Amino acid sequence: MSNFRIFKQVPRLLFGADSVDRLAELLPPKTSPEDYYVFVIDDVHKGGLIPPRLKATENDIIEYFPASKKEPSTAQVDEVRDKIVSLKGKQKPKSVIGLGGGSTMDVAKAVSVMLCNEGSSSQYQGWDLVPVPGLHKIGIPTVAGSGAEASRTAVLMGKDRKFGINSDFSMFDAIILDSSLIKNVPTDQRFYSGMDCYIHCVESLQGTMINELARGYASKALDLCESVFLADGDDDMLMTASYLGGVSIVNSEVGVCHALSYGLSLELGYRHGFANCVAFNVLDDYYGPWVDKFRQMLEIHKVTLPKNVTKSLDENAMKRMVEMTLRMERPLTNALGPDWKNILTPEKIVRLYEKM
Ligand code: NAD
Ligand code: ZN
Numbered sequence: 001m002s003n004f005r006i007f008k009q010v011p012r013l014l015f016g017a018d019s020v021d022r023l024a025e026l027l028p029p030k031t032s033p034e035d036y037y038v039f040v041i042d043d044v045h046k047g048g049l050i051p052p053r054l055k056a057t058e059n060d061i062i063e064y065f066p067a068s069k070k071e072p073s074t075a076q077v078d079e080v081r082d083k084i085v086s087l088k089g090k091q092k093p094k095s096v097i098g099l100g101g102g103s104t105m106d107v108a109k110a111v112s113v114m115l116c117n118e119g120s121s122s123q124y125q126g127w128d129l130v131p132v133p134g135l136h137k138i139g140i141p142t143v144a145g146s147g148a149e150a151s152r153t154a155v156l157m158g159k160d161r162k163f164g165i166n167s168d169f170s171m172f173d174a175i176i177l178d179s180s181l182i183k184n185v186p187t188d189q190r191f192y193s194g195m196d197c198y199i200h201c202v203e204s205l206q207g208t209m210i211n212e213l214a215r216g217y218a219s220k221a222l223d224l225c226e227s228v229f230l231a232d233g234d235d236d237m238l239m240t241a242s243y244l245g246g247v248s249i250v251n252s253e254v255g256v257c258h259a260l261s262y263g264l265s266l267e268l269g270y271r272h273g274f275a276n277c278v279a280f281n282v283l284d285d286y287y288g289p290w291v292d293k294f295r296q297m298l299e300i301h302k303v304t305l306p307k308n309v310t311k312s313l314d315e316n317a318m319k320r321m322v323e324m325t326l327r328m329e330r331p332l333t334n335a336l337g338p339d340w341k342n343i344l345t346p347e348k349i350v351r352l353y354e355k356m
Helices: 020-026 075-088 102-114 187-208 212-230 233-252 256-268 274-278 284-300 316-328 328-338 347-354
Strands: 012-015 035-040 061-065 095-102 137-141 153-157 160-166 174-177
Touching: 012 020, 020 174, 035 102, 061 075, 061 102, 075 102, 075 153, 095 102, 102 137, 102 153, 102 160, 102 316, 137 153, 137 256, 137 347, 160 256, 174 233, 187 212, 187 233, 187 256, 187 274, 187 284, 212 233, 212 284, 256 284, 256 316, 256 328, 274 284, 316 328, 316 347
Parallel strands: 012 174, 035 061, 035 095, 095 137, 137 174
Antiparallel strands: 153 160
């Protein structure tokens, strides 16, 4: 029998430049004066031209999320949830809208889940641990690559681990892929987030959990990434790549690069896309031809990666990074097969970290 997990997709989608102006068409209508929406917005947009386009009203809650500071955490999600409850009591929002990069969209997803489930969001990090469906939610990426708009996970930093709330209930009910929103992303950030997509595709295509459906999405997304970063592909192509890459991951898995990059984010506080780039650059043995192409892309976009990044870390920090990597059982099984523990030993992981 097939072991394919029933595949939920985002059911409603708007695509194209300026489609954000049609948000109202996707929102559940307000039917009483108490009804409200919650907007979780990347604080890079504070005072900018994008938030007014969401047409929030006085009764709505706008929460600016500091996405540039660090990876989003379970504590931050719990805090936003508590704030909403303290302001509105038992009255729940009609929708939670996340506008920003993967971090902000993941926070919006998690807040929507946590407005319906007891306790702390850290209790639900794992696979299918969320008992009660979350609230209606809409994702609007303003930087492309993470694929968070398409996925069933909300990745959060917990006390000692970075882990996703993986659940059908943390998937958006609608998304808006508006390429006009990514046009001012700084070159480096565009590159790091875009490479997250490229790496998702490589890991998905090279993994043992791949199936034809996931291959269809990942190979198209990979082509689009190459058009964008090796040639002159446009923002619609990058938006599409991010979405298709995300869909592919729903049906497959990431691999060695993500397993290592989570350790970098945990100990060095590196942002996800950047951490992936640092890790991918040493993975010739696993993803050789794609690492070569990645280096061409670095050169074309004049992006320089730091060297010796783990030099300042003591033995304990390295140990925690190795432990974090070894916890990534699914990605490592995907990349290396069921025998992965004998292939990627702790010593090998240390050597890879030392090479970065
Ligand atoms: P991000 O959300 O971490 O944001 C990166 C930076 O880009 C931030 O400084 C942000 O303020 C800035 N930014 C966002 N939009 C901008 C704009 N229009 N102009 C200028 N700056 C802008 O970036 P990301 O790469 O999209 O997401 C990475 C996060 O997503 C990580 O937390 C990662 O763990 C998570 N992730 C989630 C999934 C998933 O399936 N849920 C998949 C991959 C990654
Ligand atoms: Zn990723």
